[in-house]
Structures are given as structure tokens and as C-alpha cells.
Amino acid sequence: MSTEFPSRVAANDAEALAQLAPEDRYTNRELSWLSFNRRVLAESENERYPLLERLRFLSISASNLDEFTMVRIAGLEGQVQRGIETLGIDGSSPRQQLAAIREQLLALEDRQQASLETLRDLLSQEGILLASIDDLSKDCKNWLARYFESDILPLITPQAIDPSHPFPFVANRGIGVIFRLKRGKRQADLIEMVLIPSGAPRFVRVPGDEAIYVGIEQLVTRFADQLFPGFKVLGDGIFRVLRDSDIEVEEEAEDLVRYFRTAIQRRRRGRTVLLELDDDCDEVSEALLRDQLDVEEAMIVKTNGMLGLADLATICGEPRPDLKFEPFSPRYPERILEHDGDCFAAIREKDIVIHHPFESFDVVVDFLHQAAVDPAVVSIKQTLYRAGDQSPVIAALIEAAQNGKAVTAVVELKARFDEERNIHWASELERAGVQVIYGFTDWKTHAKVSLVVRREEDGYRTYCHFGTGNYHPVNAKIYTDLSFFTADATLGRDAAKMFNFITGYIEPDQLERISLSPIGLQVHLYELIDAEIANAKAGKPAGIWVKLNSITNRAIIDKLYEASRAGVEIRMVVRGICSLRAGLPGISENISVKSVIGRFLEHSRVWAFANGKTLPSRQAKVYLTSADAMSRNLEHRVEVMVPITNKTVHDQVLGQVMLANILDTEQSWRLDPDGQYRRMRTDDGGFNCHQYFMSNPSLSGRGAALTDHEVPRLTLGGAET
Template sequence: MAEELPVAPEAPEDRYVNRELSWLSFNRRVLAESENTDYPLLERLRFLSISGSNLDEFTMVRIAGLEGQVQRGIETPGIDGKSPRQQLDAIREQVLELEDRQQESLDILRGLLRDENILIALPDELDKQQIKWLDDYFTTDILPLITPQVIDPSHPFPFVANGGMGVLFRLKRGKRKGELVEMVLIPANVPRFVRVPGDKAIYVAIEQMVTRFAAEIFPGFKILGDGIFRVLRDSDIEVEDEAEDLVRYFRTAIQRRRRGRAVLLELDDECDPAAETLLRDQFDVDAAMIVKTGGMLGLTDLDAICDEPRPDLKFPPFSPRYPERVLAHDGDVFTAIREKDMVIHHPYESFEVVVDFLHQAAVDPAVVSIKQTLYRAGDQSPVIAALVEAAQNGKAVTAVVELKARFDEERNIRWANELERAGVQVIYGFTEWKTHAKVSLVVRREEDGYRTYCHFGTGNYHPINAKIYTDLSYFTADQALGRDAAKMFNFITGYIEPDELEKIAISPIGMRERLYELIDAEIANAKKGKPAGIWCKLNAITNQAIIDKLYEASQAGVEVRMVVRGICSLRAGIPGMSENISVKSIIGRFLEHARVWAFANGKEMPSRQAKVFLTSADAMSRNLDRRVEVMVPISNKTVHDQLLGQVLLANILDVEQSWRLDPDGQYRRMRTGEDAFNCHEYFMSNPSLSGRGSALKSHDVPRLSLHGEKR
């Protein structure tokens, strides 16, 4: 009797993972790093802070969005078939579990840090001299910023901004007078933690100082009870298609966001019962999103303590390398690019080469024009400074500034104003789509005519993020890529849809179809008995059609290896559906952010014949259908080898920082040991291929194989 083949699951919940629940799984992996005993203590505290910040944003955007759907009666199911209401119920349960685990991690870290003379202390834990200093500091630096507000019929409940924290006091003055309720909002423009002077690092949170020295705020009153609270509000901004002036619209929308609907109310576990009742009544928050904790509210602020100068409790410092090939040309970035394409691997290689590319373009008399996309640029941006300088030097400079970059809208409006004052032509792109592509285009007048130089990136033009995020910067003087980049800019600035692109693919007008073609080619090769494989590195995959296409590839015998840092709605290793797909997530010292696809093209992976692409897009509907993104083919041999044989292969081989996605939908740490491969350590220890030039001859780069053996 013929063996029965396994049947692929049909039920949505058996084929796909809910994106919100997958994200919560990702944040649990981040939180697990705060429990990782192999890490230095302050780095563990930083991971706890990151998990808190992540959860805040998830609450303000994703939970708020689902609640809005429920309130409007929208019943559109998620990819797994769950309605918004069903998703909310499942999410809230996991959020509460995650909050509890965060507090458990904080308790452990506080004890371990105390042993290292770093205290996250309550005022009552201090000695008399320290209390005296804290009292003086409170009187001089905090008290003048505080405005107590009584709550009664003539003084309505004060507005608490998004992320705001406060203390509610129940007071009484004299025997015959009734009780009062007063609110003290914690000033938002001062550091959350105060460091008490001394050799021992003692940090006290401002809200604890407010409760400890409340008698100075309310002289003559008896304090009957108090309660610390924190509020998160709906922070998503929906862009209306009919918005006539995007800048004015976003200025108004940012103000509305600060006053958005309350989504989460956090309360101190010892909150006065009367204060708690008042807070519950005033904030129209679903009861399931009222969190009481005996620990600390607002864990995201713990990152300030991580700056304590204790190098023994942090990762060893790492200085990124500057590409030797650029140095070999006396720092001339354009000469280095003209000689040969190169890719810079951040943060292992310095973001300064990107800044130098733009700065040299700004001061080079031969440069005629610069075009630049800006999604997130940071506070002190050398990229903005270079564009301003270029415009002041008479270059034709165009900047595509994305106003819809979440939580960076206000900063981007400010940058746009500064660029316009300098004479830069500022474009805001499409109303309904975000411009998420990371592209610089420089046109230079040379002896043989005009030559175009391009930078394509997987990450933002953000110098701080470039020290933390793993990203790729691809520099090329390939004129076909330059022509394609110019058409992309014309598409954004003039809505001129490119009729023919020579090499790159752009979303939302062709990238999805290009991915289908590449996957279909692997399916065809597998059916012919040829080697077939797909490797990819992404931040997220949620698009149902792409997932289904990868399932189809798996069923045809294509081996699919995926490194997906965050959300993964694909189920891996399911017989009859995805048994040839493996998924892992890498969480470590650096935040994995680079996006790369590779297709075997009829040869065993990795090989020179494989098709390799660098992209700004994840496999999500928003990236493929509602954003302007680019996907760039890599033909230069050295760059191709670096992306396939270094970046992708090292990520696939990593064990020490990796979590494997099992068929049951759960992530489990991969085994570790003395010889466990760590891709971050590999990249920190070994130079990349394309930035080395002739220096490779004196420093051989260890090559990797799929068996984990250097060759």
C-alpha cells in the first residue's frame, strides 16, 4: 500500500500565527535577555528597559487599534481567523503575564545590582545624611516644578498626557473639615531618577520623592493615603486621504495624540482605595487593561541607570571599523565606490562612511545634485547638516521627508523646516503611502560625463541607531541602478510611475510580483530535481500571500531557511505544509535589522550563482502594498559573497543567541556550549569582505560552511 502523504492544515489558526501574539512572543524573548546570566548586569537592566518600552508602544498602537475596531463594530478577522475581540482577550491575558514577569526580573536585578553598590532605592532605605540631601534637592529642584491640583466639583479632574505619571493624595486639614483629593503630576521634563551623591550609586525615582516629602507640598494637611499611577493613550495617527496640508495636519494630529483615548492605567499595588476608585472612574479604560503592580511603573525609564559609569557591568566597548578601501583612497568615498561596489555592515563598520559620502558630496565642486530619502534621522543629525551644507553650496538638493514615521513626526517636521530654510527642495511623498526606502543619489560631473553614485540601505539614516542596529549600506556606481533610483525619486516627487526598471524592484508597484517570480523559479527547479533553496533575513513576515507562496515552495521540496527577528505569522515544520521551512530569531547585543533575500538558482547554497537581494522591506502587507520600498539585486562578486557567505550564513549558523520556532508555534532557545557560534562575535572579530580591498591579502577572513566549520 502506498504511503499516505501528510495533508496540509486548512484551519486558519493551524496555518498562521496571529501577528499580535507573535509580537508578544518576540518581546518575551527580549525580556529573557534581562534574565540571561551570561550578560553583564547593566546590560540585563537595559534589556528590561527595552522590553518595557516595546510593550508601551505595542499598547499605544496595536492594542489601541484593536479596541478602536471593537468600538466601531469591525469584525474583520486577523490572519488566524480571530476577530478583534478574540484577539484582545488573548492579548490582554499575555500582557498581564508579561508585566508580572518584568517585575520579577526587576526584583532579581535590584538585588544583584545592590551587591554591586548600585541601588534603585526607596527614600526610607537611605541614611539620615542621604535623606537630608534628597530633601534639599526636592525643595530646590522639584518642588518649584510641581502644581498640586485639588479635585472637586469646581476643579474637574486634570488632564494627564500620554505616558504621564502622577500621585493622587487623600488629605484632611483639621478635625472638622472634610477630606480633599489632590493630584500631583510628575514633571515630564526632568530626569525620572535622581542619583544621590556618593561612591555608592543610589537612584531614587521622583514619584517616590513626591510621596516621601508630600508634607512639603501640603503643609498643614494630614496625608491619609496616596497612590502612584501612569496612563498610556491611543497614539496611532490615521492619515486622511483628503488632507490638503500634510504638515499642518500632522501638527494637529500630534496634539490630538497627546490627548488620545486612555488605553492602559497602571497603579501602584499600595494605591489608596479611594484614590484607586477615583482613577478607575475618571479613566475610561477597559477593566482588563488596569494593571496593579507591587513593583515599578514605567520600566522604560530604567535605561537612565544603565548609563552609570561601571564598565565592568557592561559589554566590552566596541569601536566600529572604517572601511580600509576608503582609507586606501585617502578617504575619498567616491573614488572607492567608482573602483568597485562595496557594502558596509553596521554597526561593525562605521556609519561615518555614509556621513562622509554625503558631506563629500556637499563640498565637492563636481557634484551637481543630491537626492535623499529621510525616514528617521535622529536628533543631532549629521545627514541633515550635510544636506544643508550642500544646498548652501549651490547644489540641487531634494529631500523626501516622511512625516508618517511613527513617533518621529514632530522631529521630521522640524528637520523639514530647517532644510527648506537652507534652500533644499523638501517633498513629503504620498498621502496614503509611507516612503520607507533608504536611498541616496548623487550626480557628479566627471571627465567622461555625468556619473551617478547611489547608496541603498536597509536601515535609517540615523547615526545612533547605526551603533545598535545591524544594517547594510550598499554603495555603487552602477549606472543602471542609478537610473532606476532616479525613476524611484521621480515616482515619489512627481507621481511618475516608472515604465521600465532595469534592475531594482519597487513596492507597491512590482516588488511583490518580483518575489513571486523568484520563489516560483525555485519551485520549478525543485520539481525538475535541481537544487532549490531560499534564504532570507527579515524583521517580520505577516503577509498571507507570501507565506502561502513559501508553503507552496516547501511542499515542492524547496529548502527554506529564515531568520526572522520579530513577528512571524508563518508556522514552520508542519508536515504536509511547511516541513522544509526552518525559522529562527536572533536576539543579542545588537538589534537585527538588515533585510536580505537569497535564491539558490539551480545550485547548492551558498554559491556564486545564487540570486541575492538587499531590501528595505519586510514581508508585511504594509511594506508590499502601502509603502515605497526598494529591493536591489547584488551582482558584484565580493559584495555577493559578503551578503550570502558572511551575513546570511553566519545568521543561519548562530546558536548562542538564537531561538528556534517549533511546529507548536513556541520559540525555544537553541543549545549552547563552549563552541556555540555567536554571529555578533564573529562580525566584531572579523573584517567584512567588500570594505577590505587589498587589505584582505594580509588578513584572511575565516570562511563559514553550513556545517559550522571554518574553511
């Protein structure tokens, strides 16, 4: 595919933009997200991937759809119920959005089931069976019957549903089996329900050389005679429930920890958003479920396949390396090893950027651990958005406090689905003597910053880490993110002002280098884009490269449209939601958008501005940021954007990370003017940026080991050695 972009600008472009209806100028964020999840699902259909990796992508697609339903669909339903008519960026009402979502959601669920059937057949040829009990041998059936009696029966509790036995509570993402039974000819039918406990295995593995997996819900229906001796089963059905899982923070909340503990309990009993049923569900039982769960007809999905496909992730743990990606071990930066593992000495020498997961997250942990045990370190300040279950970052902060350092941790309680874990970590940190701050009531603190103050011979020196991703060691093995380390004094002063803003509401009067949202980052982006517009109008080279997870902010989109009309060439790598329409004549014809979906989850956020030269060049202005171009990031979160000025780091971010993403063809989807994404290449001979990053060292981490011939140089014409 050509990497050239048209530079024509329509004479009446402003009028053309004004005359276009909103749905022709922008893409609805919810529908764009569904498009993203279709791209994830397409990886489960990618014949070039190992089978268990394809199954993993199917489970990821299903998990994504669950969260979308619990948060986004629930939010739109809530707007409809409360009579709120806030229009989407494309001008559609909540009710219109729900109708469009419903249509696409059903199609997506059907495609997920089709993918499962394909993978089921292929996996069976490799000795991994996602089996129906009816298809198993007599010996397997007998083993399952014994297993059900010994291991499952003690876990489950059948409950009758009648006037003296109220309808049981079904937990969010809960799976159950409902039965219609009869005992004797004269007695009335009886409805019984069995809820699958969250601690029970979703899939039971039958012993043997073949890996045979059977869904636990199959065992419950198959061996109902052990549950209900003396009863005749007239009908049954498997069902699954998703509930409203968003938490809205009330401005008058006096104690955020107490508020969130209560809100988490409320969320577990949130309003039912979706009821999934198997196609053969007993009609009488189905009617009872609909009535008791208070589900509108529009939010019922019936399937002839498996419910809860997200649980397939457990099967991906099967020890079959031949059916998985070739193992990859992250590199540890040689420049830090050259300083005998002394992170401070390496950073003091010059800035360094670590490219996860291709370079180890251990560097971040080691930086904090070294700060915790170094007698010269006086204080540590740290933001925490998501830290994971077993967090070495938390351990390092606790150790630092126990060693007498002044440690401040900004723990964000509003990190969705991590609220409970973050409350736990906050408690552990406070117990160790860490000063814990919860940030703002109405803004999330999403910036990823560490600040370490160290006493040295020439005075106090500040060391900073700015990240595009969370301090989460598990995610850092999957998400592609950038960790920027610096001892630059001006960046240290700015970072200190950021922490003072969060901990003491002291709004920075003047920041020297970094930009913060919601108090200036968006305006700075406008200024940078305006500078490119001015260069284009003056006949100078003008261009913008940007890598984001999502872009939905209308003001930023309109500013990029303005730049396109002025002749600025804009190349965008947007993994997920993209409300911008690319390639519209006279409006965005100088904008290209692609989405990279592959082995690793693209997560880093980078802006690059040509600054009067042709990209990529060393004169370009390059920034790392924690913020996507979404209103929530730019207007309702504390985010940070950091300029990159060190030559080697600048070359790495612009000439390696950004350029490789732009050049990628094997994992890329191009956004066409009709709003549809299409694979850029499916045959051999393309360029795979993840393979490039796994195979080649990054620049700033090489230190003295770096020579010109060791790192393939990338150009817009492709990779060259």
C-alpha cells in the same frame, strides 16, 4: 544542533493545508510580537551578560510594550468600539485578540517585575542601589528631604480635585501621585493630584561612593507633609497613563505639514488605553482615576513593583564599564582609506557594502559630505524616514544646497513617533533651499536611497546608496544594517525613476534591475520563489535564505508554504513578528525559522535564492531590501529591492552576513512547530554571529588588504579558517 532539514513532502499536502484551521496555519501577529518581546526580556535574565546591559534589555522590553500598547492595542480597541470585525490572519476577531493579549500582557508585566527584583539584588552587590527610601540611612534620608525642598518642590504643582478644580490632563506616559487628605475632624476628605513634570529626573542619585537611585515618585509620597502642611494623608497611590498614539492620515488632507502638526497635538490628548496603578493605591482615589480617565476595567494593570520600567535606561548610563559590554569601535573600510578617503573613487572602482554597526556609519555621512563640497557634483536626491536629533545627514544636505547643488529630499512625515522631528528637519531643509517632498498621502516612503549625479571626464556618472536601515547615526551604532554603494549605471537609472515616481507620480514604465513596492516588488518575489519551486520539481538544488524583521503577509507565507511542499529548503532568520508556522508536516516541514536577539538589533533584510545550485553559492540570486514581508511594506509603502551582482559584495552578503546568522547558536531562538520559541544553546562552545562580525573584517571593505587567510571562512558545518 543539526543544520539539516527534512525534505519529505506529504502526498496529500495540499489537502492538509486546506483542512487546517487558520489558527493552525498562521500565528497571530500581535501574539507573535509579544513572543518577540519575551525574547528581548529574556536577555535581561541572561546571566552571561553584564548587569547594566541586562538592565538595559529590561528597559527596552518595557519601552517596546509601551509602544505596542499605544499603537496596536489602541488600534484593536478602536475596531471594537467602532464595530469593525476585521479578522486577524489566524481568524481571530479584534475582541478575541484583545482577550488573548490581555492575558499575555499581564504575564509579561509580572515577569518584568521579577526580572527587576533579581537585577536589583545583583546590582546592590556591585554598589548600585535602586533603593526604597525606608531602606536608606538617616543621612541619605536627610539629604533627600533637603533635595526635595530645593529641587523638586519648585517643579511640582499639587492640584485639588473638586467641583471648582477640574480633573487635570495627564499626558501620555505621564506618572502622577494621587492623595486622599483630611484637615480637621469635620471637613470632608480632599483629593489632590501631583503630576511628575516631564523635565524632572525620574530617578534621583544620592551623592556618595555608592550609586543610590530613588524614584521621584517615592520622594513625592514620602515628603507629602512638605506639600500638604496641616493635612493628614489618609491614602495615596502612584499611577501611569498610556494613550492612543497612532495617527491616521485622511485622504482629503490638503496640507500634510499642517495636518500632522494638528494630529500630533491630538495624539498628546489621545484616548486612554492603559492605566497602571500600584497595588497599594487608595481605593477612593483609584475609583476617581477610573472614572475620570474613562478606562475600561480590562485595561487597568496593578503592580506591586515599579511603574514605567522603560525609564531604567537612565540608570544604564552609570559609569561602570565593568558592568557593561566591552567597548567596540566600528571599523572604517580600508578600501576607502586606500583611495585617500575619496568615496567616489572607491565606489567607482567597484561596488562596496558597509555592514553597520561593525563598520562605521561615518562612510554614509562622508559620502554625502563629499557630494556637498565636490564642485563636480551637480545634484543629490535623498529619502529620509528617520534621521535622529543631531543629524549629520541633514547637515550635509543643507551644506550641499548652500553650495549651489540641486538637492531634493523626500521627508516622510508619517514615520511613527518621528513626525514632529521630521517636520522640523523639513523646515530646516526648505530654509536652506532644499526641494522638500513629502511623498504620497496614503503610502509611506520607507525606501532608503541616496542618488548623487557627478560630472566627470566621460560624462555624468550616478552614484547610489541603497540601505536596509534609516539614515540615523545613533541607530547605526546599535542596528545591524547593510549600506550598498554602487556606480552601476542601470541601478542609477532605476533609482532616478524611483525618485520621479515619488516626486511626480511618474510610475516607472520599465525598471531594469531594482524592484519597487507597491508596484512590482511582491510579484518579483513570487517569480523568484516560483523559480525555486520549478527547480525542486525538476530535481535540481532548490533553496531560499531570507533575513527579515517581520513576516505577516499571508500571500507570501502561502507561497513559501507552496515552496516547502515542493521540496525547497527554506531557512529564515526573522527577528520579530513571524506569522508563518515552521515545521508543520506536509505544509512547512522544509522551513526553519530562527530569531537572533543579542547585543545588536538585527535589522538588515536580505533574500537569497539558490538558482539551481546548493546555497551558499556564487550562482545564487541575492537581494537587499528595505521591506519586510508585511502587507504594509509590500502594499502600502514605497520600498526598494536591489540585486547584488558584484562578486565580492555577493560573497560578503551571502557567505558572511547570511551564513553567520544561520550558523549562530548563542543568540538564537528556534521556532518549533508548536509555535513556541526555544533557545538553541545556552552552554559554552556555540557560535556567536555578532562576535564574529566584531572580530573579522568584511570582504568588500578590505580592498588590497584582503588575503585569503585573513577572513575565517564559514561553512554550514561551522567556522573554518
